[in-house]
Amino acid sequence: MDLNKLFKAMLVVLPIMAISACSSTSESETDATSSTETSTSESANNGVETGGVAPVLTPHEQQQLKFQELRKEHIIYFDFDRSSVSQQFAEVLEAHGDYLVEHPNVRVMIEGHADERGTPEYNIALGERRAKAVAKYLQGMGVQPSQMSIVSYGEEKPMDLTRTDDGFAKNRRAVLVY
Amino acid sequence: MKILGKWLLVTLLICSMPAKAALDIVITEGVDAARPIAVVPFVWQGTGPMPSQISDVVMSDLARSGTFSPTDELSLPQRNISTLAQFDAKAWMLQPAEAVVMGSIKPYGADKYLVSFELIDLVKAQLQSDLGPQAAKDLVIDSRETVISAAQFRQYGHRISDVVYEKLTSIRGAFLTRIAYVVVKHGEKSPYQLMISDYDGYNEQMLLRSPEPLMSPSWSPDGQQLAYVSFENRKAEIFVQNIYTQARKKVTSFNGINGAPVFSPDGKKLAVTLSKDGQPDIYVVDIATSALKRVTNHYAIDTEPSWFPDGKSLLLTSERGGRPQLYRVFLDSGKISRLTFEGEWNLGGSIAPDGRSIVFVNRTNGKFNIARMDLETRFMQVLTSTRLDESPSLAPNGTMVIYGTTYQGKQVLAAVSMDGRFKARLPAGQGEVKSPSWSPFL
Numbered sequence: 301m302d303l304n305k306l307f308k309a310m311l312v313v314l315p316i317m318a319i320s321a322c323s324s325t326s327e328s329e330t331d332a333t334s335s336t337e338t339s340t341s342e343s344a345n346n347g348v349e350t351g352g353v354a355p356v357l358t359p360h361e362q363q364q365l366k367f368q369e370l371r372k373e374h375i376i377y378f379d380f381d382r383s384s385v386s387q388q389f390a391e392v393l394e395a396h397g398d399y400l401v402e403h404p405n406v407r408v409m410i411e412g413h414a415d416e417r418g419t420p421e422y423n424i425a426l427g428e429r430r431a432k433a434v435a436k437y438l439q440g441m442g443v444q445p446s447q448m449s450i451v452s453y454g455e456e457k458p459m460d461l462t463r464t465d466d467g468f469a470k471n472r473r474a475v476l477v478y
Numbered sequence: 479m480k481i482l483g484k485w486l487l488v489t490l491l492i493c494s495m496p497a498k499a500a501l502d503i504v505i506t507e508g509v510d511a512a513r514p515i516a517v518v519p520f521v522w523q524g525t526g527p528m529p530s531q532i533s534d535v536v537m538s539d540l541a542r543s544g545t546f547s548p549t550d551e552l553s554l555p556q557r558n559i560s561t562l563a564q565f566d567a568k569a570w571m572l573q574p575a576e577a578v579v580m581g582s583i584k585p586y587g588a589d590k591y592l593v594s595f596e597l598i599d600l601v602k603a604q605l606q607s608d609l610g611p612q613a614a615k616d617l618v619i620d621s622r623e624t625v626i627s628a629a630q631f632r633q634y635g636h637r638i639s640d641v642v643y644e645k646l647t648s649i650r651g652a653f654l655t656r657i658a659y660v661v662v663k664h665g666e667k668s669p670y671q672l673m674i675s676d677y678d679g680y681n682e683q684m685l686l687r688s689p690e691p692l693m694s695p696s697w698s699p700d701g702q703q704l705a706y707v708s709f710e711n712r713k714a715e716i717f718v719q720n721i722y723t724q725a726r727k728k729v730t731s732f733n734g735i736n737g738a739p740v741f742s743p744d745g746k747k748l749a750v751t752l753s754k755d756g757q758p759d760i761y762v763v764d765i766a767t768s769a770l771k772r773v774t775n776h777y778a779i780d781t782e783p784s785w786f787p788d789g790k791s792l793l794l795t796s797e798r799g800g801r802p803q804l805y806r807v808f809l810d811s812g813k814i815s816r817l818t819f820e821g822e823w824n825l826g827g828s829i830a831p832d833g834r835s836i837v838f839v840n841r842t843n844g845k846f847n848i849a850r851m852d853l854e855t856r857f858m859q860v861l862t863s864t865r866l867d868e869s870p871s872l873a874p875n876g877t878m879v880i881y882g883t884t885y886q887g888k889q890v891l892a893a894v895s896m897d898g899r900f901k902a903r904l905p906a907g908q909g910e911v912k913s914p915s916w917s918p919f920l
Contacts (some may be wrong), residue, residue, distance in 0.1 A: 400717070416889075424735055425751070463866065
């Protein structure tokens, strides 16, 4: 299910990445992609060549591309027994929030998860609190509550089964599912 | 070292029995003071092979109780005896055991067998060995005769164990009981399975299989229904299912959490956790009418309700003090008081059948173990030393706790006696096993 969603997201993102491979020379973009080369293609039959340039992107469009890239990241990780959204995920959530605000018909499911420590039912409560923290964050950006739904799976759907500290860290998460 | 010797003996005994159980029980820590008891192999009085040996069931039941330590068959002074008349008290003079169980199995028509057994007071026999035959009758603590079918052999073995256990300890045996649990086979198309089996892992039966999580099975007081949480509709919902007819009823399906269902002592209601009004709180729902009564109302997490035997108050996990601890709330007044103060966390509690102690998950120094606390003295004892322990469930006679733990990287079930001295592991064949729930007496 998740893979399917990811694949769909890739379908949208990949062509755009291909376009953005060539970029304009606007000052703000100098570090993003270096080349200004034109793309060329050569016909083997009669030696005719065609040339083209990459589209010029407005700052807004560049922002959109960056957000699109960020939205590929759809998992927010949490500290043990904590449900506050860490600063390092602010950018990712901003990208999702911006997208949801601009597309009020799009709905997102926020899944809350916990690691295997503690009891299953307490972890359900903890998972819900994490999902709600993400929903509240998005709501703060202007996403409508009606666009979001929440489900907590507690410790029932671990992503990592090693039961090590690293594994636990991977399981304490909220996942945005479109 | 004595403990180790006994441990080996008991393990060998159990290993030598035919392993047909879905969950084989491995005793990991025996009790040094377990009471020796002699179980003489039941005498087969038919032709051809015996359908199965009932006394094997009795022996492993008694060993698993942690209270008794059955004598190795080879060191019995007399075998091939089944009644007091064949019992030679002189031969048993030096046998270190307090009682002898003996019996016979006789064909009794098509697929019918007459099973008889006697429980002999060996201590008395050893004291009175010079007395005449009149006194001999006093030696029989109990004797019974029943006709059963081949399919009932294990069941009747548990019945005999119940009689022996109760006669010798004055505590009702819990051998004729079942457990419910969840098996998860990650990677399969439908990984989540709700299972029941006999308490010893035999006769495993699947009640429900789902592609989405199943959680928190708990038994109705009559042992006929299970309440559980299913995510089959991509959200948490509480169901009640009859284990015989398979009839299912959806009891709650509110927004948010629908969790931790437990039957009231009268079997008519469920205490549940719902988050429909914001944070997780405890509610009581009438199964027949769906009428809902809110029990707690707090912005912190309240969950994992458990009924006190009188049905007037609930034990629960609450985070209102900052970290999860156990509280007791009265249903009529709503009055709530904190019960646990030791350790970092205490949660997932349930109450012993006599209402005098509770078992729960304790977190100390980051380790999660099963603990018990006496409600009057508030004395807390950590019972286990396994890893990531959760979901403790008490046997209906209050002597043993079954719980979920982790062993060699997998979730498995384990058991510990209420005094923490006897420990056993129930390794599963395949998948992760979790959320055990011990049935009432059947």
